[in-house]
Amino acid sequence: MIKELLINADSCYRQAEQKAEHYFKSLYEQVEQKTYISTLTEDIRLWKRNHIHNYSLFSRGKRKPDPRQYHPYIQWLNYTGKLDNYLNRSISYIFMRDLGKSLDSPDTLNRIKSVVENLKIDLTKENKNKAFSMAGLYRLAQKEGVESGLIWVLNKLKTVSESIPKGMDAEQAQRKLIKIIAGVIMQEIEEMNEETTSEERTRRLDKAIRLGYSYGLTYPFIDDLLDAKILSDNEEKQYTDLIRTALTTGVVPEFGEWIGNNVELMRYIHSELREAFDYISANQHQETKIGFFEQSYVFFNSQEVDRVKSLSNANYTNEGLYIPVILKSSSSRLIVRSVIGASEDKELDNRTFFYGIYNQLADDFADMFDDLKDGAVTPYTYYLKYHESRPDLINPFELYWTVISNLIHNVYNSDRKTCEIILDRAINGLKRYKERVGTKRYNEVMGIFASGDPAFNKLIQNIVRKADDVDFFDKLLRDHMITILKNERIEKEEFMNMIKSLRHQINDMLNIPKTENIFLAEDQIINAANYSLEGEGKRLRPILAWLMGVNAYGLNRSAIEPLLKSLEYMHTASLIFDDLPSQDNASTRRGRRTLHEMQSIAVAELTGLFLTQKAVEEQTSLQQFDSDTILKLIKYSAQTTANMCRGQTMDLESKRMQLTLEQLNVMCFYKTGIGFEASLIMPAILAKVNEGEMDALKKFARHAGIAFQIKDDLLDVEGDTSLLGKPIGQDAENNSSTFVSILGQEDAEKEMWENYCLAMEALQEVPRNAPFLKHLLDYIINRDH
Template sequence: MKEELIKDADACYRRAEQKAAHYFKSLYVQVMQKTYVPTLTRDIQSWKHNHIHHHTLLSFFSRGKGKPDSRGYHNYIQWLDYTGKLDNYLDRSISYIYMRDLGKALDSPDTQERVRRAVDSLKSYLTSSTKTDNPETFSMAGLYRIAQKEGIETTMIWVIDKLKTVSSNIPMGMDAEQAKRKLIKIIAGVVMHEVEEMADDISHQERAQKLDKAIRLGYSYGLTYPFIDDLLDAKVLSTKEEKQYSELIRTTLITGSVPELGEWTGKNLDLIRYIHSELQDAFEYIKVHQRPDTIKSFFEQSYVFFNSQEVDRVKDLSNGNYTNEELYIPVILKSSSSRLIVRSVISAPEDEGFDNRTFFYGIYNQLADDFADMFDDMKEGAVTPYTYYMKYHGKRLDLINPFELYWTVISNLIHNVYHSDKKTCEVILDRAINGLKRFKERMGTKKYNEVMELFASGNQKFNSIIQKMVQKADDVDFFDKLLRDHMMNILKKERKEQEDFLDTIETVRNQINNILHIPKTDHVSLMKEPIIDAANYSLVGDGKRLRPIVTWIMGVNEYGLESSAIVPLLRSLEYMHTASLIFDDLPSQDNASIRRGSPTLHQVYNIAIAELTGLFLTQKAIWEQASLDQFDSKTVLKLIKYSAQMTEEMCKGQAMDLESKGKQLTLEQLNMMCFYKTGIGFEASLIMPAILAHAKELEIEALKKFAHHAGIAFQIKDDLLDVEGDLILLGKPIGKDAENTSSTFVSILGSDGARKAMWEHFCLATKALQEVPRNKTFLKHLLNYMVNRDH
């Protein structure tokens, strides 16, 4: 049976090869005859009138703002809007996406209307978002707010968690940011296709269902890029592992079922186990959501895509005998099938026009990408039309110049595929010149000229026209490129900030651990001092020390306080927090057996000692605060007064918690109780250094608002971990809330509802953070940690 399936798959690939060979033959004839030269020369002569501007001295001064660097996202959008260029910029950008990603013809009135609506909508969003002080275009809070409007909050939470997990499992030797960006791009592409297929009068509920499915399908299909294509290209796996893994993928696409992993002898077993499990779930999700009449097409296109990638992957740059057909036919196949799959993934009805346009268009995009990446590809020894021509053009006169083929494809698309449509000609030439301008900017003029000397067409006049356009043409940039650069900058910045955040946390945590030990009295005691031993036992546990860490970073880094001056405050916060945990664990309260990975204090000593130790640490905390001798007494008194008030509120919160056991609280009551129990501690860690630094009242109010919502989000995450967490990671038993019949966000709202509530408070905390007139990086990542932690 499997042999028959293999024959069918091979026959399918041969049919695709024949179609690609026919296309390549037609392109080959055009290249040899150089028919593209006079055709595109005429096109460019007409096109350039919109792109080469002769500014007068008066117009130079009247333009006001100088053109900013196009890589500066917000400034560039503002400049485009200010100069009146934004509409055309967005129009060519959206038109290009409709051509490339959605396979549309731009001469269609329906497409033109959809482009216009998309431009208006995007312009409205961009001009409003650039006027705000929030630069977080891709913030989790922003994405969640969009999801709320569409009624797909649970889906957004799911995909954010998935992206985080995938990113954390990208091995060394691969680019985690690129993997994440590609996944987001593919998800967006599938969603765009789904939205295009929706009727205008679709109900909100049905739209939400379709968007949910599209996001999950996009993620499922998108996983193939980091975990198949990129993984096999990155040389992370050994040769034996690559062969075994490729065979597993091939078997899946041929049989329609994911085989068991079986025995795996390579060093990447843990990685492959995770990938196998994730891809299996993704594959099954796609299969379940395929219509019977489209599933065959999906498997065929997927096999063509995978096999064409494999054919290219095994090529060796040291082999000087590849034919033009061997170089270009796999490129045609993989570049077209990758986009054809997207439509079949959502089980869209057959569209012959889409299929044809996408098939002919693919190689244009691939040749542009290969041109941009040629030096990286050469360094890695990858065979592409450009790297192969660079190496063998002097020895192989039969080789097609890929840059000439690129312009041939452009001419063929404009006049044979899109029937000489003016808008299509405008957009494709914009894109081509923009690609060369970006390449020149990135590589430098000298390197660019060397490349052009090698690849420029044999027609000197045509090449001169192209280079003149690269030098002088304006208004050829695209939003998707701006967005891509902006997204990569954000992802890289986020990763660097997160690494710095974790390093800072660990460094400060170690420093705090070294100052917490309580020494015994100097005189020789006639009796043991179990209270101090018990206190040090509780303090030495594997605590997160979040509160004193936050205080140290805010106090030292943001308010400029001397680190030595606030040591007593750091101790007091951890003493107070540890005391609250001792009381919380008592049999009369939560009756916990494990805390911070060790037996609770009352089990090691006894209940009476535990109670006295809690009281001792509370008083010790006040004593430490009174020891802040490098600050004026009025300020210290204000801090102690605030601290006493917060302790009072925390006691109220714990009393509410005890009183609520076995009772069903309202959400409002639960919010109040958990803020008193948890949020107050976070608030104190922020407000106490602010008091010492004489921060203004408006800043203190903003910090309180942030702490309020961050604290509740933290508690909701605790409630979720109590149901779903790992005992070893948590350092305390799970299921304790249910055992104690405590009202929690999970018991009241369910797991999904609790997650929504957590993200709502995350969004509110993020908004409150914008009002804090300080560097917000640490607090932003602290908030991210609170909702994304696993312990």
């Protein structure tokens, strides 16, 4: 069945191409006439007054940290009085680049001033909830009422990150997605005004989050995927045909039969992009829908035109090299406005169109040798290969300065602040590149791309060497974000490997040996106990106790083995009781039949009692600690067991009544949170830590335990039986009061995140560094079993 075309692809692309040709012709004439040299020389002469400083050897002050060190650098800027100017130029640049604004507008300048003031407050105040932590983001989302949108996008980002194939950079994919989401949100905020109600603002921001993700998904799963050469030639053709059909008809084709080795990857990508495409399409205004698809097609097709180029082809023209660059760099930003259905603004659209190539040339310069290695054709890689044999080729570095001169004087009408910001950005880019590749390599590159005017080249290199105060917050933020994402991945892998290793060690020590002259009944109980202990348990409680005892308190690992066994014996006993017909009547646990199903109810009851006593026995075996400490430990353990019984009683009573949220929280703490608390407090008792630290740990454990229980409740609704080791839907079948039954799935997720935040905030009060507790929390809310 042939789908009806929504847009005329050839016509809209040709129309965009003609506009790009006109722009390129204007730039080409300026390059040929070298008008940029005299113009920019005068601009730089004025610019130098604020950026070339002669520092005395005896100058005093706090030493400047590495500009890539996020928190120290912000503190240094504030200490030296430079933070205001730093933020002002950074936000001004974002308003120009991402929002298409002109800096000669009083309204824009006032808006920038307001953003700078608020950002400075956030950056300089003592804030335990760092803005780039999950807890900090969630608190920010709460202020705007968009928690559901944030939870949704965090779940999506997690799935995308896990699905990025080898050969692609998962951290860069996440960063790009986050950047695009932020860009769409900024566009939406700028479209609002004082008359926008709080309810309308929340609705629009929530939609912007989802639209930003939906549009941003095209970068890792179209642009980056096709650039990575993961797909075969045939698969690339199948994929691009699918995309082209979707953009020209407005309907995503069915996945159909896929020929190639990447069928599972492409089925996932097709499903995810289809959902994103449908969401964007459904939220398009009718009057902007055609424009959106035309702009999207121009973006996609210009990328494809560039992607199929080969460095082995020595015959590309200047127009063939630069026009697709103009098209893809401008359309990628113009799409954002059409995605949110922004009102038409021809001046803003023109500024965005002319501005795009400036960013693209700067990015291509920074990446030229990586691109050359990958065989990608960009103006820089092509010039590197053919400039000696092709004197007709435009020097892309000359075109770069021409674009800058054109923007300052022909697009932004010689506005001095605009001139300042653009020159700051250009010089900062060169300084960063020089630092990255080293002076020798940088000078070699400059020797190749010198403009042909020695005086201008000398001027540029002089200011690159001497200029100060030209760095930008978005670059600092980008580096910081990449560092966080990489460190999070490494730390998560290390944490999960450590958990896996500790789980094996704990599993090896749990088996209860049989004694000589054992009675048949006792033999049966020990077998039953070992059967229950041998299941695929997570062993979170003894693992947490090990981490706390050994890593945080420095206790001897062999000395606390009895404590680890005690915690798991007690936990397993609670599960045996929980599964009984008189309680939850579960048939499977930890991936196998429950004990009462395998043996009998009586044996299960006796085994649970046996394990609770074995737990106490193990506590008395902590021989390397003094008797007063052990007595304190046993007393706490007995109180904990009693409270767990209270929690289970509440759970049984809840089957005949609907609990309030407050009652559910109390029950959840007694059932689950107190087990986490014991895992933290019992090692703390052995280490004889002070009461203040114990209180902070108890607060952390309370909220971590509730978050854990909510995740369990959610998994009972949406989990995978094969991963959980037990059937889903048991809570509903047992008529149990759960966070999902009381709050609904969406609000239960919010409650989980609220407790996550409270646990993270409690963690700030723990005096010693225990990073594994943060990773434990992340594991709790992200686990699938």
